[in-house]
């Protein structure tokens with residue numbers, strides 16, 4: 508099928524950047540990104556300095572292609588119907604109720620997309636799963652499309668996204684691989700070719716891998732699990748380093764120089780965050796249990812358990828360094844990693860929760876995340892724990908968010924580093940002696956301030 512019009516459902520961290528890059532690299536294709544959240548669509552159509560997603564290099568691309576062959580729209584039905592290929596890039600969070608709650612992926616948004624497509628499509632379409640999905644989801648999507656459709660033909664492809672936030676544009680420009688899973692049938696192979704032709708505009712053919720649908724769906728979950736497993740492995744060893752006098756950065760370097768292991772994803776941290784690692788591993792664990800593979804499920808669950816252990820270990824490091832009457836802790840960083848405006852599942856949220864629970868005043872600064880978002884993150888967490896309105900109000904009063912780092916540092920007993928923002932490395936740390944409280948401690952959850960390690964108030968992981 509010759510693709511002239513693409514519709515992408517979901518204008519989030521994946522839909523926005525991926526479609527911007529497709530529009531840039533394929534000027535002959537019209538790409539429309541739709542979303543049920545009209546505020547988000549308005550923001551995508553607004554000032555490029557305030558796009559809903561911050562990614563280095565993204566605003567420049569949007570300026571070039573928006574209105575040329577990239578459009579953001581709330582006209583979902585119209586956009587679906589005029590497109591030959593439809594990407595589903597909607598969120599797939601962990602289920603919060605019903606069977607599999609707390610583990611399985613919530614497919615309600617994906618199913619809603621399928622129902623919508625089935626309702627409005629009046630000619631044949633290729634449907635592309637861009638969201639991360641449990642293996643065999645394509646089967647369920649097919650069932651909805653065929654049962655509720657208007658007799659038109661749908662071909663379903665799996666094309667998971669591997670971009671990481673903060674480097675999304677460079678990841679999309681130079682993907683390690685593009686994965687396309689499709690049916691072995693003639694029409695399935697033709698659909699694969701249509702998508703392959705799009706990526707071939709900028710991705711070398713040898714990096715485009717075609718598989719069956721189930722391999723593609725599972726490879727995405729497995730990739731995230733393997734990446735997170737490396738972080739939990741190194742974080743688990745950081746605890747042993749603390750007991751033995753070994754240095755985790757030196758150990759990490761020594762391990763990573765073995766070319767069979769490699770250096771990436773071996774940086775010890777306060778614990779991995781982000782919207783996907785935890786939810787995708789839990790989803791994998793659920794699938795393993797579903798298929799009766801309890802040992803395999805336990806193995807992967809341990810990656811999440813070590814991540815929780817690491818966050819708790821960091822919290823106890825803060826508590827241990829506070830005298831009983833000292834109660835001001837400054838958290839530098841709220842984003843789950845540098846170069847993103849995303850704080851989903853950030854370790855900072857858990858640390859703030861644990862501190863506030865101990866009646867400690869938490870003073871927060873992040874160069875990119877606004878105070879409204881930080882308070883919303885905390886309220887969402889406490890609502891999910893079933894806390895009353897009055898309790899949430901009391902807890903919120905223990906938190907202050909600052910626009911300027913010196914205000915957050917002022918009168919602090921502990922300065923804890925939660926995100927590895929460059930600006931934290933470049934601060935003139937010697938100035939803080941006069942601003943923070945006497946005998947204040949620096950607790951570095953990212954090991955980025957090792958140049959301070961000769962100071963007796965500095966603690967790394």
Ligand code: NAD
Pocket residue numbers: 516517518519520521522541542543544547583596597598599616617619620637638639640668669670671672782783
């Ligand atoms: P997101 O929450 O940023 O965006 C999803 C968007 O879909 C939201 O704006 C929501 O309003 C919209 N939406 C939901 N249901 C809809 C519907 N029925 N009709 C129209 N719009 C609808 O999510 P995201 O971070 O972009 O992630 C999307 C998927 O991609 C997830 O499955 C995630 O696991 C996967 N993924 C994410 C990343 C990442 O870096 N964030 C990377 C790779 C894969």
Ligand code: UGA
Pocket residue numbers: 639668669670671672673731734738771772773774775776777778779780781782783784843844845
């Ligand atoms: C991750 C994967 O890297 C992407 O390939 C994948 O597409 C994406 O999840 C997804 O499916 O959502 P992302 O979460 O954006 O990308 O960012 P990462 O760079 O993987 O970092 C995740 C977390 O791990 C961050 O909190 C980061 O600080 C932490 N991390 C990362 C470490 O603690 N140590 C490391 O060595 C690397």
